[in-house]
Amino acid sequence: MALPTTPQPAPVPVGPNLSMFDPAFAGIDEYGTPVYIPLAYRRLLIAGEPDAGKSSLVNLAAAHASLAADARTVLFDGKLVELGPWEDSADEFVGADMDHALVTLRRLQTVMNNRYAWLLAHGRRKFTRADRVKAICSIFDEIALYATVLGTREQQTEFITLFRDLVARGRAAAMPVIAATQRPSIDIIPKSLRDLFGYRAAFRCTSSGSSDIILGDGWSHAGFCATTIRPTLPGVCYLIAEGGVPRLIKVAYLTDADIATLAEFAAWARAGDRTHPHTGPTVVAA
Ligand SMILES: Nc1ncnc2c1ncn2[C@@H]1O[C@H](COP(=O)(O)OP(=O)(O)OP(=O)(O)O)[C@@H](O)[C@H]1O
Numbered sequence: 001m002a003l004p005t006t007p008q009p010a011p012v013p014v015g016p017n018l019s020m021f022d023p024a025f026a027g028i029d030e031y032g033t034p035v036y037i038p039l040a041y042r043r044l045l046i047a048g049e050p051d052a053g054k055s056s057l058v059n060l061a062a063a064h065a066s067l068a069a070d071a072r073t074v075l076f077d078g079k080l081v082e083l084g085p086w087e088d089s090a091d092e093f094v095g096a097d098m099d100h101a102l103v104t105l106r107r108l109q110t111v112m113n114n115r116y117a118w119l120l121a122h123g124r125r126k127f128t129r130a131d132r133v134k135a136i137c138s139i140f141d142e143i144a145l146y147a148t149v150l151g152t153r154e155q156q157t158e159f160i161t162l163f164r165d166l167v168a169r170g171r172a173a174a175m176p177v178i179a180a181t182q183r184p185s186i187d188i189i190p191k192s193l194r195d196l197f198g199y200r201a202a203f204r205c206t207s208s209g210s211s212d213i214i215l216g217d218g219w220s221h222a223g224f225c226a227t228t229i230r231p232t233l234p235g236v237c238y239l240i241a242e243g244g245v246p247r248l249i250k251v252a253y254l255t256d257a258d259i260a261t262l263a264e265f266a267a268w269a270r271a272g273d274r275t276h277p278h279t280g281p282t283v284v285a286a
Pocket residue numbers: 048049050051052053054055056182203234235236250251252253
């Protein structure tokens with residue numbers, strides 16, 4: 001006699017059949033339920049103190065975008081080592097170089113403007129999976145580095161303006177943004193910027209104020225505070241979705257070996273794709 005089986009969620013395809021419009025696997029919640037994030041139409045903010053495990057979520061998102069057949073990636077990583085493994089499959093990789101960051105952001109803005117012009121000309125409001133337009137996923141690991149450390153004050157201001165524009169308008173143009181910071185403070189993430197991110201992950205924080213800066217005002221008083229996450233539990237965070245209640249989740253962990261394997265496959269898959277006449281030009285190429 002066959003044993004009764006527990007219904008399983010439909011598996012998300014991997015490799016060439018994976019789409020940026022498929023939800024990205026993030027981990028499990030406290031009841032063991034799988035948690036997915038729809039990256040294509042959302043923007044994801046990841047914040048918390050050093051060593052809280054932010055890079056596990058950054059890498060999951062980078063893996064999803066790098067492996068998705070209908071996506072291109074633009075990576076900003078001043079530390080080089082967090083997103084570095086994904087460089088070979090990226091259209092552009094920006095290190096600790098403010099000039100390069102600004103040139104790349106200006107190009108992304110131009111692409112975004114062109115996409116909006118196309119939408120207007122076709123009487124449309126947003127791109128969908130059916131349009132077969134490549135999503136362009138920009139990932140920033142340590143926005144504070146570009147917003148407050150590198151370059152001149154004028155360049156930092158321009159960076160913040162361009163970054164904010166990409167976050168604000170990228171969604172309908174299929175240009176999602178994922179940004180991480182270990183400095184959840186009001187100067188790096190003002191409320192008006194925070195509220196543009198439909199998904200926000202608060203890893204362990206040192207103060208309830210920092211936790212609220214990520215999740216939203218009042219959540220720490222309501223019992224959802226990232227200071228309560230134990231330091232011995234890296235990779236645990238509160239994840240809030242637009243209009244929802246924070247969920248405690250354990251982010252899935254990719255080891256360095258996993259990342260190397262996936263990144264190698266992504267680079268191999270993209271190598272032919274970039275030059276293929278029917279799959280679109282390299283988006284931020286000169
Ligand atoms: N999801 C996870 N599950 C289990 N362990 C994890 C997880 N995420 C991170 N860790 C462990 O915690 C350590 C620190 O994590 P990580 O480097 O991701 O922190 P971080 O918040 O990105 O730090 P920083 O801001 O300094 O870059 C890792 O080396 C790893 O051992």
